Amino acid sequence: MAALPGVSHPAAATVPIGELSGRVVDVSGLCVTVAGLTSFTAVGDHVRVQTLDGRDVLAEIVAFRQGQALAMTYESIEGIGAGCPVFFALYGQEQRMNAVSGGLAVNESWIGRVVDPMGQPLDGKGPLLPSSNRQKRHAVPPAAADRARLGPRIDLGVKALNLFATCRQGQRLGLFAGSGVGKSTLMGMLARETACDVAVISLVGERGREVREFIEDDLGPEGLARSVLVVATSDSSALMRREAAYGAMAVAEYFRDQGKSVLLLMDSVTRFCQALREIGLSAGEVPATRGYPPSVFAALPRLLERAGPGRRNGQEQAGQMTALFSVLVEGDDQNEPVTDTVRGILDGHVVLDRAIAEAGRYPAINVLQSLSRSVPGCNSEAENELTVRARRLLAQWEDMRDLVRLGAYKAGNDAEADQAVQLGPQLETYLMQKKTEHVPLEDAFAGLAQLLGPGEAGESAAITGTQAVE
Numbered sequence: 001m002a003a004l005p006g007v008s009h010p011a012a013a014t015v016p017i018g019e020l021s022g023r024v025v026d027v028s029g030l031c032v033t034v035a036g037l038t039s040f041t042a043v044g045d046h047v048r049v050q051t052l053d054g055r056d057v058l059a060e061i062v063a064f065r066q067g068q069a070l071a072m073t074y075e076s077i078e079g080i081g082a083g084c085p086v087f088f089a090l091y092g093q094e095q096r097m098n099a100v101s102g103g104l105a106v107n108e109s110w111i112g113r114v115v116d117p118m119g120q121p122l123d124g125k126g127p128l129l130p131s132s133n134r135q136k137r138h139a140v141p142p143a144a145a146d147r148a149r150l151g152p153r154i155d156l157g158v159k160a161l162n163l164f165a166t167c168r169q170g171q172r173l174g175l176f177a178g179s180g181v182g183k184s185t186l187m188g189m190l191a192r193e194t195a196c197d198v199a200v201i202s203l204v205g206e207r208g209r210e211v212r213e214f215i216e217d218d219l220g221p222e223g224l225a226r227s228v229l230v231v232a233t234s235d236s237s238a239l240m241r242r243e244a245a246y247g248a249m250a251v252a253e254y255f256r257d258q259g260k261s262v263l264l265l266m267d268s269v270t271r272f273c274q275a276l277r278e279i280g281l282s283a284g285e286v287p288a289t290r291g292y293p294p295s296v297f298a299a300l301p302r303l304l305e306r307a308g309p310g311r312r313n314g315q316e317q318a319g320q321m322t323a324l325f326s327v328l329v330e331g332d333d334q335n336e337p338v339t340d341t342v343r344g345i346l347d348g349h350v351v352l353d354r355a356i357a358e359a360g361r362y363p364a365i366n367v368l369q370s371l372s373r374s375v376p377g378c379n380s381e382a383e384n385e386l387t388v389r390a391r392r393l394l395a396q397w398e399d400m401r402d403l404v405r406l407g408a409y410k411a412g413n414d415a416e417a418d419q420a421v422q423l424g425p426q427l428e429t430y431l432m433q434k435k436t437e438h439v440p441l442e443d444a445f446a447g448l449a450q451l452l453g454p455g456e457a458g459e460s461a462a463i464t465g466t467q468a469v470e
Contacts, residue, residue, distance in 0.1 A: 016089035024049065024084040025068065030077065030238065030282040032059060034069045034086045041088055044138070047071055048087045051079030059086075060239055063283035070283055074118075074239050103134030104247060106254040111198060114215065114229040117243035122231060135254045137246040141305040148309040148318030151261075153378040155441040157193025158186070160431045162441045163387055163448060164367040165350050168374045169261055169320035170309035174269075174342050177352030177364075178332040184210070185435055186352070186363050187265045188218025190324060191227055193438045197260040199227040202248030205241045205271030208233040218435075234271075238282075241275035249306050256310045256319035263322050264307055270328035273300070273338050289337045297341055304345045334369075348372035361432050368395055383445050389452060390427060397424025426451060 022036030032049065041047070041061055049057045049071070057080065059071040073080070104119045109129035114122045117137075121128055151169030156162055167173060177183050191199045201219075203211060211231055215224060228251050232244035245266060252264040266272075276296045277287075285293035307323035325346065330336050332354060343349050350370045357364035368391065376384040397420040403409040404421060411418050430451055433439060439447075 016091055018090040020088045020090055022086040024080060024082055024086060027080055030072055032071045032080055034071055037069050037088050038064060038067055041069055049080055050085045052081055052084060053079050055079060062279055072239055072279060072282060074237055103136050104250050105131040106133060106135045106251050107131040110228045112225050114231060117230060117232050117240050117247040135250040137243060137250045139253060142311045146311050148312050150309060150374060151320045154322055155195040156190055157438045158189060158363060159433050159439045159444045160363060160365040160367055162444045165348055165370045165372040166375050166378055167322065167372060168378050169322055171374055172307050172323045172346045174346045174349045175324055175326040176329050176339055176349055178329050178354055181352045181354050181357045182362060182364055183326045183352060184214055184267060185218055187267055187326060188214060189435050191219055191265055192223035194263050196263040198255045199263040200248050200252040201227055201229045202244050202266040203231045204244045204268060205234045238275040238278035241271060245272040245303060249303060252321050256321040259317060259319045261320050266325045268326040268328045269342055270338050292337060300341055301345050361428060386449055390448060393420045393423050394427055396420035
């Protein structure tokens with residue numbers, strides 16, 4: 001171990017005081033077993049593996065077994081063999097947690113850019129501006145008693161969401177759907193249309209072909225101009241896919257802590273969990289629920305709880321992070337483990353239905369199965385009465401639909417059923433929206449009031465758009 005000469009410059013905080021060397025003794029599956037580092041390293045530390053062809057590969061220690069460290073690489077494992085040297089940079093006690101590898105140098109120049117989980121640009125627009133700030137990727141959520149409360153309701157620009165899953169600034173919603181039902185298109189629409197200062201988008205395990213399509217077609221130049229994209233494609237290592245989620249959360253926290261209204265979109269939590277499963281199984285964990293080791297369900301709340309309102313800051317307005325997490329529902333089973341766990345953590349859920357998508361209605365949101373836990377507190381009394389009435393009509397129309405198609409329904413026996421048969425199809429048509437169309441929140445309620453007309457109690461169809469704030 002050779003000590004490096006000390007420096008008095010402030011940048012010395014990022015310079016290691018020495019370097020410890022070990023060696024690879026075994027390579028199995030996705031893991032590299034390293035000897036000679038156990039007395040100085042811990043789980044989560046980064047090491048540098050020198051391959052047989054002279055390349056340096058970054059790896060992370062994920063476990064210890066029988067006095068030896070198990071590490072997984074951020075790149076391909078090819079070229080690593082028994083005897084390859086492994087190096088670990090030593091820092092002082094204060095500097096260790098703030099080492100360069102432990103954070104992202106986030107600043108305003110990141111807006112409009114596409115980066116990888118390590119903060120390296122992927123869009124060919126040149127390097128990012130340097131920053132002395134280091135935003136921790138694996139930070140802890142703000143203390144529960146120290147957090148601000150949810151802000152006013154936020155305009156998502158999508159009729160079905162604004163009406164039936166009304167969202168407040170700092171709220172966390174889940175988008176639950178099977179493959180090919182329109183999650184990515186809906187998230188691109190939200191990134192463009194949501195009223196926010198900055199949008200942070202995490203593409204975890206996305207198909208490489210679809211990244212550029214998402215940026216150019218779904219997001220568009222207008223959406224990209226106020227967004228930061230953190231991307232790890234499906235061919236990336238499990239560690240890189242995991243860090244795509246943590247990195248995007250760190251970027252969103254940076255802008256939230258500046259007092260901004262931030263929209264975080266993550267696609268998808270399921271692929272994040274699959275990356276954690278690969279890491280856990282490689283480290284020797286025993287699979288528990290449907291092949292997922294226990295560490296996956298311990299990591300989920302630690303990630304998702306970081307989203308939401310920022311810390312209270314005296315009399316100043318706290319920053320808000322509104323987050324929408326997509327969940328790829330395996331086999332369209334809404335009760336599979338990841339779906340069930342995420343739904344229990346978040347503040348609401350939006351279900352995209354394959355049958356609705358196949359019928360040609362976009363966005364394919366099943367409003368009867370979708371729920372926002374901030375409603376009715378964020379809407380006016382008239383708006384709540386309106387959405388309750390619309391839900392009741394849609395539910396009754398769902399029950400009557402087959403009878404109408406078979407010709408077995410007779411009008412005049414039930415006034416409410418007659419109204420559902422008349423207005424149900426009109427409501428479904430009203431909820432249709434083009435992906436390039438923006439419908440403000442107040443306009444969505446006004447259009448619904450006009451469609452339904454006066455209610456049973458004769459309430460006015462005029463919607464004031466009053467916002468309730470806790």
